[in-house]
Amino acid sequence: MPSILRALILGDVIGQPGCRALFFGLKKLIKTTKSDFVVVNGENAADGYGLTPELAEGLFQSGVDVITSGNHIWQKKEIYPLLESENRILRPENYPNGVPGKGHCILEKSGAKIAVLNLEGRVYLSNIRCPFRVGREITTRLQNTTNIIILDFHAEWPEEKEALAIYLDGRISVLAGTHTHVQTADERILAGGTGYITDIGMSGPAESVIGMKIETAVKRGLTQMPLKLEVEDKPVEISGIVVEIDKSTGNALSLKRIREKSAI
Numbered sequence: 001m002p003s004i005l006r007a008l009i010l011g012d013v014i015g016q017p018g019c020r021a022l023f024f025g026l027k028k029l030i031k032t033t034k035s036d037f038v039v040v041n042g043e044n045a046a047d048g049y050g051l052t053p054e055l056a057e058g059l060f061q062s063g064v065d066v067i068t069s070g071n072h073i074w075q076k077k078e079i080y081p082l083l084e085s086e087n088r089i090l091r092p093e094n095y096p097n098g099v100p101g102k103g104h105c106i107l108e109k110s111g112a113k114i115a116v117l118n119l120e121g122r123v124y125l126s127n128i129r130c131p132f133r134v135g136r137e138i139t140t141r142l143q144n145t146t147n148i149i150i151l152d153f154h155a156e157w158p159e160e161k162e163a164l165a166i167y168l169d170g171r172i173s174v175l176a177g178t179h180t181h182v183q184t185a186d187e188r189i190l191a192g193g194t195g196y197i198t199d200i201g202m203s204g205p206a207e208s209v210i211g212m213k214i215e216t217a218v219k220r221g222l223t224q225m226p227l228k229l230e231v232e233d234k235p236v237e238i239s240g241i242v243v244e245i246d247k248s249t250g251n252a253l254s255l256k257r258i259r260e261k262s263a264i
C-alpha cells in the first residue's frame with residue numbers, strides 16, 4: 001500500500017461570500033475529505049479583485065496551507081509586502097523578474113515535502129514569459145528536493161492548459177487549472193502519472209455569472225460597455241478537487257471533483 005498525501009485544491013475564492021464560506025466551512029471540508037494539505041486560489045478574495053493581508057490571514061487560520069493566485073493578485077497594493085515576505089502566498093512564476101512576489105514554495109507537512117508552483121497562461125492574458133519553458137525549468141529544480149509538485153495553472157484557454165499538462169506529465173503530481181471560474185468535467189490521470197483538470201471552478205456565489213452580479217454581466221453583454229463587475233451576494237458553492245498523491249513517486253493515484261454547497 002503506497003503512503004498517500006491527500007491534497008484539497010480549491011478554485012478562486014470570490015469576494016466576501018467566498019471568504020465567509022471558507023472561514024466558516026473549510027475545517028469541516030478538510031475533515032470530510034480527509035485532506036492533508038490545502039491549496040486555495042485567492043486572487044479574487046478581496047471584493048473580486050486581489051487579496052488583502054487580513055483575508056490571507058483568515059484563509060490560513062481556516063486551514064489553508066498555500067494561497068495561489070493569478071492576474072488579479074496585484075490589484076490591492078497592501079498585499080505587496082506580504083507577497084515578498086510570506087512564503088505561502090504565490091503569484092504566477094512567469095511574470096517578469098522584479099514583479100512583487102514569487103511563484104513557488106516548498107512546505108513540509110504529513111511527513112512529505114510538498115512543492116506548489118503557480119503559472120499563468122498567455123492566451124487572452126498578458127504576454128508574459130512562456131509557461132512551458134518556465135514550468136520545465138522550475139520543475140527540474142524542484143525535483144531536486146521533492147517529486148510532489150502541485151501546479152495551479154491560471155489560464156483561459158483549454159488547449160494551453162491541456163498541452164502544458166501533457167508537456168509536464170510525469171514531472172508534476174497534478175495540474176489544476178484555474179481562472180475561468182467554471183468547473184470542467186475532464187479530470188483524469190495522464191499516462192505519466194500527472195493528475196489533470198482544465199478548471200477546478202470557483203468558491204463563490206453559485207447563482208451568478210462567474211461569481212459576479214448577473215444584471216451587470218448581462219448589461220455588459222448587451223451594451224459592450226466596460227461596466228465593472230461586482231461580486232454577487234448569494235449562497236456559495238465551494239469547488240475544487242481532491243487528489244491522492246503517492247508520497248514515494250509523486251504520481252497522482254486519483255483525482256475527484258468536489259462542488260459543495262456552503263452552509264452559509
Ligand SMILES: [Fe+2]
Nearest residue numbers: 012043044179
Ligand atoms: Fe479568478
